[in-house]
Amino acid sequence: MIPLQRTPLPAKSERLLARWTDRVAAAGGDSQAARGCWTAADAPKRHIRGALEPMAHGNLRCMYCDDSRATDIDHFQPIAHAAQRAFDWPNHLFACSHCNSNLKRDQYPTDPHGTCLLVDPTVDDPADHLVLLLRSGTYEPVPGSPKGQPTIDVFGLNRSELVKGRLDAFVLARSTIRDWFGLVQDCDPDAARTARALLDSPFVDVVHAMTRLKPSVAPHVVGPRTVPALDAWRSTYG
Template sequence: MIPLRRIPLSADAEKLLTKWTGRVSTEGGTSKTARELWRNAHTPKRRVRDALEPMARGNVRCMYCDDSRATDIDHFQPIEKAPLRTFDWANHLLACSYCNSNAKRELYPVDHSGTCLLIDPTAEDPADHLMLLLLSGEYVPVKNSPKGQQTIEVFGLNRRELVKGRLDAFDRACSNIRDWHLLVQDSDAHADRVARALLDSPFIDVVHAMTRLKPTVAPKVVGPRTVAALDAWRSAHGF
């Protein structure tokens, strides 16, 4: 999971969503009403997706797992718990069907004060709560962060296929960054294509974690042959 910048909606789109929020309220404000309205809100959903897709990385990757293509508009705070946020722009993210329908579903854990214990990557830096261990492919909470732990559990961020995918992506990223660095040193224009291919690939969270490695740790993780290339990559394409 990586930080994403939420873009502002156009005035027309904002007005449209506000109108539909009013409909939810005037028609009872229940989750049942909100679901029915959302199901048939074809134009608002299209406007939301059109705004969300440029925010996603690569080939419109899931904003949670960074692997699969994002097929669903997820309500971060579920409709069941907050029907009046059904058309709230700040409550919409893009997710793959697994993260949205199989993992998160209606889950929305909160602490004793009511603060949400899931990371919204458009509202905060996931690295404040999560650390990706590149050599194992697994996420761990930062300093036992409850928000980090709940995010890992609710989205299933350490499910087997994601761990394997990250390990494979790490090997590819090391090789691609070394190749990119050689092309840059040769002033080869193909370097930009190699960089773009890597930035658009699944598991961009792996590359993001690599760029955040401390200089004292990087040689042990990426290997001495990759350190110089990673330093150059960090300067050119750091997040």
């Protein structure tokens, strides 16, 4: 999971979503009313999807697993928990069907004060709550973070296909960063294109984790041959 920047909605879209929020209230304001309105809301969905797509990483990657192509508009706080937020722009994220429909569904864990215990990548920096262990491809919660473990559990961030994908991405990222560094040293214009391809690839959370490695740890994790390239990459893209 990587941090994402939520963009403002165009005024026309804001007005449209506000009208549909009013429809939910007029229909009773409960989850049944919200679901009924959402099912019929073709135009609002087009506006929301059109705003979410530019926010998504790479080739429209899921904002949770960063692997599969995003297909679903997810209500971060589910309609079952907050009917009035069905058309609330800050409550929408772009997710793959597995993360959205198979895993998250209506889960929305909170603490005793009602504070959400899931990482929203458009609000939180996931690195404040999640640590990616590059050599194992798995996530661990940041010690003391109340959001780390619930986020790992709800989104299934350590499911086997994601772990394998991150391990493969780690091998490719090390090689690509070394290649990029060689191109930079040769003043080759393909360096920028190589960097862009890596940054647009799935599992870019692996690259983010590499750039956060402490200098004392980096040689043991990425290997001494990669360290000079990673240092240069960090100064350019970190």
